């Protein structure tokens with residue numbers, strides 16, 4: 403299994419600065435099983451931060467409305483279920499029921515203007531679809 407592959411998730415220009423967006427990917431586990439993998443990509447200027455879309459409190463997706471990840475001030479990630487607040491750059495929970503815990507980081511890199519996931523194996527024949535269709 404080659405974990406040095408970089409998988410393009412979207413273009414840097416697809417996410418405005420100081421915004422976050424969710425993506426549904428399909429991950430291949432070490433035993434070969436495929437599993438849906440929901441991640442959050444945060445862009446801040448030229449920096450990008452990735453986290454697994456799973457609240458450390460109750461294990462739910464953070465976005466109570468699809469792609470609504472930020473608090474009303476737009477400076478922290480917020481869980482829609484009980485309002486836990488997370489630092490954008492570290493994923494650390496700074497307020498709420500899981501204070502002191504953190505979102506699981508996802509390794510990202512920017513290659514030729516594309517935001518890529520590294521360090522995992524993804525199912526390649528499925529395109530990384532922006533998580534924006536209505537359920």
Ligand code: FES
Nearest residue numbers: 457459460481484
């Ligand atoms: S599930 Fe996220 S704060 Fe409770």
